[in-house]
Amino acid sequence: MKVLIADDDPQLVRALRITLGAHGYEVVAAPDGASAITLAVKERPDIYIVDLGMPRLDGIGLIEAVRGWSTAPIIVVSGRTGSADKVEALDAGADDYVTKPFQVDELLARLRALARRAVAASDEPxxxxxxxxxxxxxxxxxxxxxxxxxxxxxxxxxxxxxxxxxxxxxxxxxxxxxxxxxxxxxxxxxxxxxxxxxxxxxxxxxxxxxxxxxxxxxxxxxxx
The missing domain is CATH 1.10.10.10 (Winged helix-like DNA-binding domain superfamily/Winged helix DNA-binding domain)
Structure with missing residues (x-):
């Protein structure tokens, strides 16, 4: 399953590449929202991990853009802890929200839940x-x-x-x-x-x- 990470923190992206790769995910990454859109069109990821505070195009703009053509699950991983930020992201089309710093096990559990949804979607009656x-x-x-x-x-x-x-x-x-x-x-x-x-x-x-x-x-x- 392919995961696109959109985050301008190279250390976090590197850590997620290693962790997710060890759990069988194929990882592609972009350092800003605009690059993430270009990469998404090319790679067609199954799941997105999106930061909100990115240059060129922020996370909300990226989520809204992706939702224009894809129903793939989107999980926000952000340092913004306010409920207003969470609600804005979810209403823009995100499926889940994890606050930084986070436990890797929690993120993996959220990804597994979203992955099951991506595979089964609503086809299962x-x-x-x-x-x-x-x-x-x-x-x-x-x-x-x-x-x-x-x-x-x-x-x-x-x-x-x-x-x-x-x-x-x-x-x-x-x-x-x-x-x-x-x-x-x-x-x-x-x-x-x-x-x-x-x-x-x-x-x-x-x-x-x-x-x-x-x-x-x-x-x-x-x-x-």
């Missing part, structure tokens, strides 16, 4: 997590072999998370997808619906393992 089976083709959900009734809105939220497994989905993205407008504000609807989904699908709703909240940003479905 049946997705499982815990004792829950979600059949996208029949819009049905079972838990422990028993059919689970979801409201239409609950289904739409779950379906979007299931089609983006492991990825951090912002509240604004869900609001736009479910209610269809950028002007919709979260007045507690999503928290309510996520609480209901956890009651129906999690073994311990108070301590969910699969339907997770990322504080201040959004939600993530873990299928492992």
């Amino acid at each position: 049946v997705v499982t997590f815990g004792d829950v089976i979600v059949d996208l083709s029949t819009t049905s959900v079972t838990r422990g072999g028993e059919r689970v009734h979801l409201t239409p809105t609950e289904w739409r939220i779950l379906e979007f998370l299931v089609r983006n497994p492991g990825s951090l989905v912002t509240r604004q993205t869900l609001l736009k997808r479910i209610w269809g407008s950028d002007q919709v504000t979260d007045t507690g609807y999503l928290r309510l619906y996520m609480s209901q989904l956890r009651k129906k699908l999690e073994a311990d709703p108070a301590h969910p393992r699969h339907l997770l909240t990322e504080s201040g940003m959004g939600y993530r479905l873990l299928t492992d």
Whole structure:
């Protein structure tokens, strides 16, 4: 699987080349956003690792450019820790966000999750997590072999998370997808619906393992 790293820190790029190469990834790298676009067109990477603070074209500009022609997963690795930066990157089209400095094991785990998504995408009609089976083709959900009734809105939220497994989905993205407008504000609807989904699908709703909240940003479905 080919990974494109867009980062102007040569030491970090060198370290990632060694680490990712040792885990079977093919790595190509660019020191700025403009070069990354040229390289992406040539190499057609399966996954992108993108820094935000790059010369010539920053990470947000690169993400928006890539999203114009590719659905390949994008993971941001940045020293910017503010939630506004994270939300901006995710809303631009990034799939995940890791803050520098980071643990290599964490980055590898995020890459594996995104790699599975890149391979399977949404072509797989049946997705499982815990004792829950979600059949996208029949819009049905079972838990422990028993059919689970979801409201239409609950289904739409779950379906979007299931089609983006492991990825951090912002509240604004869900609001736009479910209610269809950028002007919709979260007045507690999503928290309510996520609480209901956890009651129906999690073994311990108070301590969910699969339907997770990322504080201040959004939600993530873990299928492992």
